[in-house]
Amino acid sequence: xxAVVLPLAALAQKAQLAQPVxxxxxxxxxxxxxxxxxxxxxxxxxxxxxxxxPGTLWRNYGRRLWSQVDGEAGKSCADCHNVxxxxxxxxxxxxxxxxxxxxxxxxxxxxxxLCRTLNMKAKPWPQGSSALVAMTTYVSAQSRGMPVxxxxxxxxxxxxxxxxxxxxSPRGERGLSCAACHERKAGKKLDAATLSQGHSxxxxxxxxxxxxxxxxxxxxxxxxxxxxxxxLPLGADPYVNLELYLAWxxxxxxxxxxxxxxx
Ligand code: HEC
Ligand code: HEC
Numbered sequence: 669x670x671a672v673v674l675p676l677a678a679l680a681q682k683a684q685l686a687q688p689v690x691x692x693x694x695x696x697x698x699x700x701x702x703x704x705x706x707x708x709x710x711x712x713x714x715x716x717x718x719x720x721x722p723g724t725l726w727r728n729y730g731r732r733l734w735s736q737v738d739g740e741a742g743k744s745c746a747d748c749h750n751v752x753x754x755x756x757x758x759x760x761x762x763x764x765x766x767x768x769x770x771x772x773x774x775x776x777x778x779x780x781x782l783c784r785t786l787n788m789k790a791k792p793w794p795q796g797s798s799a800l801v802a803m804t805t806y807v808s809a810q811s812r813g814m815p816v817x818x819x820x821x822x823x824x825x826x827x828x829x830x831x832x833x834x835x836x837s838p839r840g841e842r843g844l845s846c847a848a849c850h851e852r853k854a855g856k857k858l859d860a861a862t863l864s865q866g867h868s869x870x871x872x873x874x875x876x877x878x879x880x881x882x883x884x885x886x887x888x889x890x891x892x893x894x895x896x897x898x899x900l901p902l903g904a905d906p907y908v909n910l911e912l913y914l915a916w917x918x919x920x921x922x923x924x925x926x927x928x929x930x931x
Pocket of ligand 1: 734743744745746747748749759765779780783784787788803807
């Protein structure tokens with residue numbers, strides 16, 4: 669049955685991904701576009717078909733890890749969550765999410781590591797490790813085609829606001845904020861790249877330039893370095909807040925993980 673459904677779904681998604689999306693209330697942009705829209709045709713074609721998309725290798729590695737026993741509790745993810753397609757459906761689209769035990773928002777990667785430490789009695793996977801990136805890709809891919817929908821009110825609000833402040837603060841030798849490039853310059857050229865609105869809906873994403881699936885915080889580091897600012901470590905609090913704010917900026921865009929991006 670899957671074999672029949674997937675190509676049709678892929679075609680429908682392809683048509684949808686380049687379309688504008690209505691932003692949430694109070695958004696600075698009149699309409700939202702996925703980074704997919706600004707990629708060259710050949711890159712979009714790679715993304716359109718899982719079999720051509722090298723990101724599928726990371727997703728498949730995540731699938732293998734899902735049923736692998738690890739840690740002192742002698743459990744795998746599958747032992748508790750069963751089938752990822754069901755248990756993780758829509759989960760990735762809702763992260764970062766406020767986590768009451770730590771009174772702060774956490775990313776999907778952090779949530780996965782919490783299950784490793786608390787539920788499996790296993791060591792957390794290091795930030796940026798292929799296992800953590802692969803599992804984040806696999807879990808996030810279970811929301812593919814679903815709209816990004818994060819909660820930014822209530823206890824999440826101060827963190828959301830810190831993320832927004834980070835987004836609009838000028839930094840680096842060139843004194844450029846994220847907004848300086850991504851808010852009004854989408855579609856304009858910057859060196860070899862075409863600037864997008866800088867959304868997160870494709871992450872973790874396969875980067876043609878590095879031939880790897882990269883977590884969103886790696887992109888933050890790259891964009892920090894671009895303006896001559898000191899990058900923060902993957903998983904740093906300011907990046908988590910920024911991720912929450914960025915998810916809000918892209919609310920309604922469809923999850924594309926693992927997207928394919930040229931730059
Ligand atoms: C011993 C059982 C157990 C194991 C093993 C386990 N989990 Fe969990 N996991 C849970 C429970 C219970 C929750 C719900 C916690 C809650 O609702 O706060 C959860 C929550 C999650 C969530 C968040 C879901 C959401 O809706 O926000 C993710 C993602 C997740 N697990 C992924 C994993 C992954 C990936 C693995 C393997 C690396 C794993 N889990 C292993 C029990 C487990
Ligand atoms: C000097 C311009 C510049 C600044 C400032 C900048 N970026 Fe970028 N960013 C780029 C370029 C170029 C790319 C690659 C092309 C694209 O997708 O826009 C990119 C890509 C991205 C992407 C990937 C989008 C996708 O769909 O793959 C995200 C997310 C992003 N930037 C976030 C940020 C954030 C957050 C900040 C602030 C910390 C920031 N950028 C600052 C130039 C910039």
